[in-house]
Amino acid sequence: MSLVKLDNVVMEFELGTFLSKTRIRAVDRVSIDIGRGEIYGLVGESGSGKSTLGRVSLRLYKPTKGRVIFDGIDITDLPEGKLRKLRKRMQLIPQDPFSSINPLQTIGEALIEPLLVHVDISREEAIEKAKEILEEVGLTPAEEFLTRKPHQLSGGQLQRVAIARAMLLKPDYIVADEPTSNLDASIRASIVKLILEFQRRFNQALLFISHDIALVSLIASRIGVMYLGQLVEEGPAKSIIREPLHPYTKALISAIPLSEELGVERVVLKGEIGNIANPPKGCRLHPRCPFAMDICRREEPPMIEVTPGRKVKCWLYVKR
Amino acid sequence: MLIVEDLYVKYYTRRGTVSAVSGVSFTMQKGEMLAVVGESGSGKSTLALTIMRLLPRNAVVERGRILLDGIDVLKLSEDEMRRIRGSKVSMVLQDPFTTLDPLRRVIDQFIEFLMEHGLDRRSAEKLALEALESVGIPKTLAYSYPHQLSGGQKQRVAIAMAIALKPSLVIADEPTTALDVVVQKQIMDLIDTIKRGGTSVMLITHDIALAIERADRIMVMYGGEVMEIADKGTIMSRPLHPYTQGLLASIPRLGSDKIPESIPGYPPDLRNPPKGCVFHPRCPYADERCRSIKPQLIEVEKGHWVKCHRVVKA
Incomplete structure (x- = not known):
């Protein structure tokens, strides 16, 4: 059974002043589910809606339409007071730890705070727990890090601190939003491995959001690909990488340096990702797609299941 | 076309003196693409700014020479440099x-x-x-x-x-880092065509996979120093410096089952660089000599330069 289930989620934001308001639909009818202990990789470029979807799944945003189910509980309309009890079971590891950790707080304070809010323990016990988790994330001697800014x-x-803070309460569900993209290549893998250690230890559901499909393919059991607010392909990680179906997925793989050796069909897209405020009619990729047909310009393709668990939203695969 | 000799650049800051570039020497041929690969703090961007003579005020070139088509760049007046910038050497930035x-x-x-x-x-x-x-x-x-x-x-x-x-030389400093992957490819294809037109390109990047895919030769920098220089085939098949080997192992490879390896530790504090080899605190092979004596950059085979005590000339 799935731990986290998003059912036909729509997330709209209103932008601009009251005189010229525009509504943008950052996420458009997306359904995914993530099982306990499962790693789901969500990939796409900036503007694809992947980060927004991650935040909806944590109910940091309340979706405009659709349902968010966590551990069998429909949390879509749950008031903040009731959500708080569940919050400690779901945590976010953000891209930029510098913006998520209060610059004026010491590391110790940043770690103790969630413990005092969510768990009934004394300050001394909280400090002990903070020390323990700092050691677990490899920041030693822990006493020294506790007092640092x-x-x-x-x-x-600092990303290790962010991970420590997310894991303190032993959550069941983690959203890691581009957790390594601000870091140097030589230390990225160690951060990923650290997240995976906790994931295994607590048997967590992990939504790993990244623009790097190569990295995602190494850790996720399933991958979802997003483009302009929509899920366009989903399936087991191995088969997505070896036999991508959607032209967009093929282009993502083709764009990775040294990917020729894989033997995936090379697809080069024209132009750039469009404006989410004004998405193209029909299939949203059609202005950039080398395979675009008449129907692609007119009608949005349905998401079809090609083989069990393998879905694609593209007219090329619709039998007519 | 470009000769850089024994270049040293320092930044004077309130919190101390930063040795950003230390003893860098290399050459570039006409029409080649050289990738300068390194992480933040490796000195790769400082190197570019020094060639362009666009260093901030608190930076000082302590030593060294830069010859661009025979012109001694560091000796030019501000006026002369302004004429050369854009016409002989130009730069593409991450966010222009x-x-x-x-x-x-x-x-x-x-x-x-x-x-x-x-x-x-x-x-x-x-x-x-x-x-x-x-x-x-x-x-x-x-x-x-x-x-x-x-x-x-x-x-x-x-x-x-x-x-x-x-210009004879275009320096592209992380030209695709701010872009999405699909667009990155389009821009790199464009830079490729410039190179094929006969212009030399210095591609500054943190991404060794991109360097291998696009460049003719690769220069790996760490802590302000050159660790290894070789053509890309050699870097890919026979990397000799432990740092280069570490960088290569850190690339997530499509279709593999292995999570890439990372290099333990963190980049050095260049206000107070480590004694001996600048990489020794993170090197799995470091011994007493590495901790006390700085290795020399030596040519181990034709065109393949390495700065590591463990490597001896063939």
């Missing part, structure tokens, strides 16, 4:  | 539009830049439009404002300005 840490060290 | 005026049309700024280099307005406009067209920016977009362009289009404009006066 964020600016005294490197990006990699 | 931080340096352009958002309130003026692209074409007007392009024309002004060309007129500073002695063109009259009519020929400047003609050349600007030609250059823009050659990078896929149509006339209609040329007359728009910077904010009306997408990230990829902005980078195309920056490339057009960098190549308009046919």
Whole structure:
């Protein structure tokens, strides 16, 4: 059974002043589910809606339409007071730890805070727990890190603090939103491995959001590909990488340096991702797609299941 | 075409002196693409700014020589340098539009830049439009404002300005880092065509996979020093420096089952660089010699230079 289930989720935002308001639909009718202990990789370029979807799944945003189910509970309309009890079971690891950790707080304070809010323990016990988790994320000697401020840490060290804070309450569900893209290549893997260690230990459902389909393919059991607010392909990670179906997925793979050796059909797209405020009619990729047919310009393709668990939203695969 | 000899650059900051570039020497041939690969703090961007003579005020070139087509760049006056910038050597930045005026049309700024280099307005406009067209920016977009362009289009404009006066060297500093993957590929394809046109390209990147895919030769920097230089085939098949090996192992490879390896530890504090080899605190093979004596960059086989005590000349 799935731990996290998004059912036909729509997320709209209103932008602009009251005189010229525009409504943008950042996420458009997306359904995914993630099982306990499962790693789901969500890929797409900036503007694809992947981060927004991650935040909806944590109910940091209330979706405009659709349902968010967590551990069998429909949390779509749950008031903040009741959500708080569930919050400790779901946590976000953000892209930029510098913006998520209060620069004026010490690392110790940043770690103790969630414990005092969610768990009934004394300050001394909380400090002990903070020390323990710092050691677990490899920031030793822990006493020393407790008293440091964020600016005294490197990006990699601070991301370890962000992971420590997310894992303190042993959550069941983690959303990691581009957790390594601000870091140097030589330390990225260690951050990913750290997240995976906790994921295994607590048997967590993990939504790993990244623009890097190569990285995602190594850790996720399933991958979902988003383009302009919609899910366009989904399936087991191995088969997505070896036999991508959607032209957009093929283009993502083709764009990765040194990907020729894989033997995937090379697809080059024209232009750039469009404006989410004004998405193209029909299939949203059609202005850039080398395979675009008449129907692609007129009608939105349905999401079809090609083989069990393998879905694609593209007219090329619709038998007519 | 380009010779850099024993270059040392330091930044003087309130919190101490940073040795950003230390003893860097290398050459570039006409029409080749050299990738300078390194992480933040490796000195790769400082190197680029030194060649362009665009270092901030608190930076000092302590030692060294830069010869560009025989011209001793570090000896030029500010005026002489201004004439060379754009015409002999130019630069494409990660986000070029931080340096352009958002309130003026692209074409007007392009024309002004060309007129500073002695063109009259009519020929400047003609050349600007030609250059823009050659990078896929149509006339209609040329007359728009910077904010009306997408990230990829902005980078195309920056490339057009960098190549308009046919410089011998274009330095591209992380030109695709701010762009989405699919657009990254488009921009790198464009940079490839510039290179094939005979212009030398120095590609500065943190991404060793991108370097291997695109460059002819690769220079790996760490802590302000050159760790290894070789053609890309050699870097890929026989990397000799432990840092290069670590970087290669850190690439997530499509279709593999292995999570890449990372290099333990963190980059050095260049206000207080480690004694001996600058990489020794993170090196799995470091011994007493590495901790006390700085290794020399030696040529182990033709064109393959390595700075590591463990490597001996064949």
